[in-house]
Each structure stands twice: as C-alpha cells, then as structure tokens.
Amino acid sequence: SMEYLGRMDEQVKIRGYRIELGEIEQVLIQQAGIRDAAVIIRKDAAADPYICAYVMKTTEAEGLEPAEIKKALQRQLPDYMIPSHIIEVEKLPVTVNGKLDRRKLPEPVLSSGSEYTAPRNAEEATLAEIFEQILGMERIGIDDSFFELGGDSIKAIRVISRLREAGYGLSVKDLMKERSIRFIAGKLETDLEGRSSYSQEEVTGGVRLTPIQQQFFNWNLASPHHYNQAVMLDAVRRLNSSNLQDALTALCGHHDMLRAVYAEDGQQNILSSQESPSVELQVLDLSDKPSEQACAAMEAACNGMQAAMDLAAGPLLKAALFQTKDKDHLFLCAHHLIVDGVSWRILVEDLVTAYQQIANGEAVSLPLKTASFQQWAEALNEYAASAEIERELNYWKKISQETEQGRLQGATETGNIGTETAAVELDEQLTGQLLYQSGAAYHTEINDLLLTALARGVQLWTGQSQVAVDLEGHGREAIHKKIEIDRTVGWFTSIYPVNLTCTSEDLGDNIGTIKEMLRKVPNHGVGYGVIQCFSNTLPVREPADLCFNYLGEFVNEVKEATLLDISELSTGESTGNDNAPLNAITLNSSIVKKQLVLEVTYDAAKYSAAQIQQFTACYVSALTEIVKHCAAKESGSFTASDFGDLDLEMDEFNEIMNNYK
Numbered sequence: 026s027m028e029y030l031g032r033m034d035e036q037v038k039i040r041g042y043r044i045e046l047g048e049i050e051q052v053l054i055q056q057a058g059i060r061d062a063a064v065i066i067r068k069d070a071a072a073d074p075y076i077c078a079y080v081m082k083t084t085e086a087e088g089l090e091p092a093e094i095k096k097a098l099q100r101q102l103p104d105y106m107i108p109s110h111i112i113e114v115e116k117l118p119v120t121v122n123g124k125l126d127r128r129k130l131p132e133p134v135l136s137s138g139s140e141y142t143a144p145r146n147a148e149e150a151t152l153a154e155i156f157e158q159i160l161g162m163e164r165i166g167i168d169d170s171f172f173e174l175g176g177d178s179i180k181a182i183r184v185i186s187r188l189r190e191a192g193y194g195l196s197v198k199d200l201m202k203e204r205s206i207r208f209i210a211g212k213l214e215t216d217l218e219g220r221s222s223y224s225q226e227e228v229t230g231g232v233r234l235t236p237i238q239q240q241f242f243n244w245n246l247a248s249p250h251h252y253n254q255a256v257m258l259d260a261v262r263r264l265n266s267s268n269l270q271d272a273l274t275a276l277c278g279h280h281d282m283l284r285a286v287y288a289e290d291g292q293q294n295i296l297s298s299q300e301s302p303s304v305e306l307q308v309l310d311l312s313d314k315p316s317e318q319a320c321a322a323m324e325a326a327c328n329g330m331q332a333a334m335d336l337a338a339g340p341l342l343k344a345a346l347f348q349t350k351d352k353d354h355l356f357l358c359a360h361h362l363i364v365d366g367v368s369w370r371i372l373v374e375d376l377v378t379a380y381q382q383i384a385n386g387e388a389v390s391l392p393l394k395t396a397s398f399q400q401w402a403e404a405l406n407e408y409a410a411s412a413e414i415e416r417e418l419n420y421w422k423k424i425s426q427e428t429e430q431g432r433l434q435g436a437t438e439t440g441n442i443g444t445e446t447a448a449v450e451l452d453e454q455l456t457g458q459l460l461y462q463s464g465a466a467y468h469t470e471i472n473d474l475l476l477t478a479l480a481r482g483v484q485l486w487t488g489q490s491q492v493a494v495d496l497e498g499h500g501r502e503a504i505h506k507k508i509e510i511d512r513t514v515g516w517f518t519s520i521y522p523v524n525l526t527c528t529s530e531d532l533g534d535n536i537g538t539i540k541e542m543l544r545k546v547p548n549h550g551v552g553y554g555v556i557q558c559f560s561n562t563l564p565v566r567e568p569a570d571l572c573f574n575y576l577g578e579f580v581n582e583v584k585e586a587t588l589l590d591i592s593e594l595s596t597g598e599s600t601g602n603d604n605a606p607l608n609a610i611t612l613n614s615s616i617v618k619k620q621l622v623l624e625v626t627y628d629a630a631k632y633s634a635a636q637i638q639q640f641t642a643c644y645v646s647a648l649t650e651i652v653k654h655c656a657a658k659e660s661g662s663f664t665a666s667d668f669g670d671l672d673l674e675m676d677e678f679n680e681i682m683n684n685y686k
C-alpha cells in the first residue's frame with residue numbers, strides 16, 4: 026500500500042521522476058532498527074545525480090546491513106526512489122539553527138562496478154561455491170543476484186540438488202524469490218531429519234502415465250519408437266571403454282526410469298536390473314579415418330541407433346564411444362518418454378562420477394535419489410482433484426478460447442513432406458548482454474525477453490500483433506504436496522498455451538505486457554496438462570502453430586569439465602521423418618558455449634526454407650533490438666508483479682507510476 030504524504034519542500038527530479046526525499050526518509054525511519062534518517066542528492070564524477078541515505082541505527086540493530094535495508098525499501102518504494110548508497114552515521118550533523126548540515130555528511134566511496142562482498146559464514150560460503158559451479162563464474166559475492174548472473178529456473182533446480190548434497194535444504198521458490206546469497210542463506214534448512222526421505226532401493230512395476238506421457242500416446246505418431254533426445258560429448262582425455270560400460274550399468278541401476286518399457290496400449294512398466302536388458306556400449310574405432318569421413322560415419326551410426334529404439338523390449342538408453350584421430354566422443358541417446366532436459370544434466374553428472382570412481386578403484390556411490398517418477402505420477406493424479414486445480418480452471422478455459430484467435434499467418438502448400446530443421450546463433454557478445462545485463466532493465470527472466478522477441482519477430486514477419494504459442498516448461502513445479510524431484514530422471518515437461526501480443530510502439534511496454542502475462546500463468550502451466558488429461562472440463566484445442574522451449578544453458582560444471590565437454594557434432598535425427606509435427610514451427614533455444622542457439626523445426630508441407638529463413642532473421646532482429654534496448658537502459662523499471670499479486674493491467678499500473686513522475 027502507498028500513503029499520500031503531500032507535497033514536501035525536499036522535492037527533486039531524477040531521470041524524469043519527481044521524488045519526495047522526505048517520503049524516503051519516512052519509510053526508512055519506519056524500518057526496524059533505524060532511529061533516524063536523512064536523504065540527500067549527491068552527484069557522481071560525471072555530474073549525474075543519485076540518492077544517498079544516511080541512517081542512525083538503534084543499539085539492537087548493530088548487524089543490520091545496507092543490503093537488508095535496501096531490500097526492505099524495495100517492498101515499499103519504486104526502483105527510482107531506492108538510494109544508491111546507504112551510509113551508517115553515529116548522529117546526523119545539524120547547524121546552529123537545528124537543521125541538517127549536509128556539508129558534514131560523509132561522502133560515499135564510489136565503485137566503478139558491482140561491489141564484491143565475501144561470504145561471512147559457512148552457509149554463505151557453500152552457496153557461493155555452488156553458485157560459481159552452476160553459473161560457471163568466479164568470485165560471486167553475497168549481494169550478487171542469481172538471475173542477473175545468468176541464472177534461470179533450470180539452474181535453480183541444479184543449485185537445490187547441490188545444496189542437498191552439502192547437507193542443506195532449500196526450495197526453488199525461495200531461491201527465486203530471495204535471489205542473493207545474503208538472503209537465501211536465511212532460508213536454508215540445516216536439520217534435514219524432518220524432511221521427507223525417499224527410498225534408495227530399485228523401483229519396479231507399473232507406473233501411471235503422467236500428462237505429457239499420455240499426450241505422447243495420444244499423438245498417434247507413425248514411428249512412436251523414434252522420438253528421442255540425444256547428446257554428443259567430447260572427451261577431454263581418452264576414455265576407457267570397459268570403465269565406461271560399468272559406469273553405464275551403474276547409471277541404469279540407480280535411475281529407475283532408464284529401465285522403463287512400454288506396451289502398445291501405453292502401459293508403463295519399470296523392470297528390475299536383472300530383468301532389464303543391459304545398455305551395451307558400442308565402440309567404433311575411426312582413428313584411421315580423415316575428419317570428414319569420421320564425422321559422416323559417426324552421424325550414420327547415430328542415425329541407426331536413434332531409429333532402433335524398441336519401446337516394448339528396451340533398453341531405451343543407447344550409448345556409443347567414437348574413437349577418432351583427435352579425441353574420443355561419447356554419444357548418448359534416450360527415448361523422450363524417460364528423459365527431459367533436466368534429466369540429461371543429472372545423467373551426465375552421475376556418469377562422470379561413476380566413471381571416475383571406477384577408474385580410481387572405488388565402489389560407485391551416486392548422490393541420493395529424490396522422489397521416484399512413480400511417486401510423482403501419483404502426486405499429479407492427486408493434484409488433479411485438489412482445490413488448486415479447481416481454481417485454475419476458469420483461467421485455462423479463457424486462455425484456450427483466446428489462443429484460437431492467434432493462429433500464425435503465412436502458411437502455404439509447398440508440395441513438400443516431412444519436417445526440416447534450420448539453426449541460427451546469436452553472437453557471444455549479444456548472448457552475454459542477454460544473460461548478464463538485460464534482466465535488470467525490467468526485472469525480467471530470460472524467457473520474458475525471448476518470448477517478447479518472438480512476438481515482435483512474428484509481427485515483423487507476418488504483420489500480426491497477436492500469436493498463440495504452445496510454451497514448454499521443465500514441469501518440475503511445486504504442487505499441492507511437498508515432493509522433491511530435483512534429482513529424479515524422467516519426462517516432466519509441461520506444455521501449455523499462451524497468447525503473445527505486440528501492440529505498443531514502446532518496446533518497454535511490450536516487454537512488460539508479456540512479462541506480466543507470464544507471471545499470471547498459474548504455477549508455470551503444470552496444471553493445464555493435469556486438467557487436460559485427468560478431466561474433461563477443458564474444450565478440445567488444436568495445438569498452436571508455434572511452439573517455444575528454452576532449454577537453459579549447457580555449461581560444464583567443475584566436475585564434468587574434467588572429463589566431458591559439450592560437442593558440436595551431429596547427433597543424427599532425433600525423430601522419425603514420418604512423425605507428423607504437432608506444431609507447424611517449433612523453436613528450441615539454448616545457451617551452448619556462451620552463444621544462444623536457436624533451432625527451428627518446421628513442417629515442410631506448410632513452410633519453405635526461404636520462409637523460415639525470413640522468420641529466423643526477423644526473430645534475431647527483434648531479439649537484438651530488445652537486448653540492446655535493455656542493456657542501454659540506465660535504470661530499472663518495475664511492473665505490477667514486482668509488488669506482489671496486484672491485479673492490474675499494464676496501462677493501469679503505468680498510470681499509477683506516472684503519478685510519481
């Protein structure tokens with residue numbers, strides 16, 4: 026809530042905003058531990074004005090830090106009213122007339138960049154070390170924002186897993202809310218005995234299909250066995266094939282879904298290690314082949330393995346070691362029914378751990394499993410009958426109707442058949458700006474900007490200002506009951522409809538509109554599939570013409586980088602060419618080796634290669650414009666969701682904020 030304090034003598038204007046210094050002082054004095062405060066305007070070396078606050082703390086508030094005060098202010102004041110510096114003073118100097126003596130207030134020490142504040146205790150040191158591993162950075166301070174350093178929800182899941190290994194508990198929700206180590210540390214649970222414990226025994230038997238798995242079987246693909254995910258990894262040093270085979274065997278014993286098989290009617294069953302056929306490592310010696318021939322042979326082998334999956338017999342994980350003249354390459358392929366993007370990060374990490382333990386003559390000991398996929402499937406079934414899902418129903422009915430009006434224009438009959446793929450990359454500099462500079466401009470996450478670019482790119486391409494998109498998420502969301510799945514392998518993906526609009530001439534307004542739309546999606550869309558599959562309360566909806574998925578950043582953490590690195594070699598065809606595409610255009614994006622990679626898979630019967638080239642050019646142009654706009658913005662702007670669950674449209678919120686200018 027905001028209280029109108031009236032016009033005050035201490036009124037100034039900074040960056041176009043009219044600011045009441047007295048109002049900032051009043052909010053400061055209301056904070057616990059602050060006895061008195063003064064706020065003035067100073068100028069930096071470039072003569073640009075900034076807000077500087079001086080506070081007198083109570084004796085009980087000796088440990089109160091400026092960052093904590095700033096965070097409290099951010100709950101009550103807009104960004105442009107937050108002081109750049111907060112300085113503690115023993116007393117506020119006054120003149121003989123009893124007025125504040127500004128000349129005697131100490132000047133702050135200005136820094137050219139973000140200030141590094143080292144961890145102060147074991148919890149903060151552990152968090153800093155894990156942040157550095159997951160984000161691939163050095164010297165992360167306790168006041169650095171996880172998201173402004175390139176963090177995202179997928180990396181947040183990895184942080185939670187590493188924290189559990191270190192003996193701490195934390196929810197993804199708390200990490201995403203608190204953002205910096207200073208405040209996240211206060212949310213850590215150190216007594217884990219009361220937390221749910223999960224069996225480390227093998228899970229076997231029937232498993233209920235989850236919504237995304239049910240949808241897969243409802244798609245009636247021509248080649249359901251050929252619908253995979255695959256990775257190619259470059260070995261940092263030569264690999265021992267025998268040790269690698271043993272590591273793969275250990276991996277399949279530990280992660281139960283790697284032993285799953287499927288009947289024709291879609292019944293899902295997990296076999297025991299004794300029943301399940303073993304994953305046989307194929308070894309192909311190409312050391313005598315020239316580079317081009319070796320690459321062609323590897324791609325051919327990958328294609329053969331991708332097409333040879335057998336859903337009923339298994340195994341649904343395949344592996345090959347390619348020994349070339351320069352280095353070894355490890356190919357891993359799994360049917361999508363048993364893995365997703367988060368699963369691959371777990372599997373590669375555990376494969377490296379097992380391989381190194383075997384090489385050292387040690388027994389394989391992998392990190393503890395979280396809830397089984399079987400438990401997750403049952404929890405989703407319970408979730409379908411929960412009050413939370415009931416409250417979401419009207420939202421999804423409304424969105425389902427709206428998205429029918431956002432069909433993508435421009436499709437033609439090309440005379441071709443099947444699917445084709447095109448790829449484009451953003452250069453390293455722009456990718457760096459996207460990851461590390463752009464988010465602060467409108468307090469966004471990377472998906473907000475990527476989807477705004479999609480809306481703008483479509484507008485440049487077809488002229489339409491609204492387009493429906495099927496949005497994919499990792500699906501590992503908090504539901505009605507506490508269940509930990511950050512180290513569970515399986516297909517958790519959620520797919521849900523969103524409506525992207527690009528109606529303003531102001532780029533910032535378009536970013537804000539899409540950001541706010543995404544914040545209003547209940548629980549990141551996980552409920553949509555639950556309602557769709559477990560009840561008949563939603564109207565039947567055709568898939569959107571566009572599908573978008575951000576897979577996160579594939580960065581090697583310290584442990585993996587000692588053995589394996591992401592490869593740029595082809596993994597072959599992950600889906601059968603006779604599998605009709607669900608969406609006319611699917612855009613998969615990820616960060617690989619510090620560059621944003623956009624992979625576009627499209628229905629060749631509806632779009633030509635030239636049309637898709639135009640589309641990708643429009644998307645890259647829009648994204649470049651957005652990144653440069655955000656990186657150049659001097660100060661951050663808020664939207665309604667930054668202040669909690671305010672039910673305000675963008676124009677209503679902007680009108681309120683403009684009253685402060």
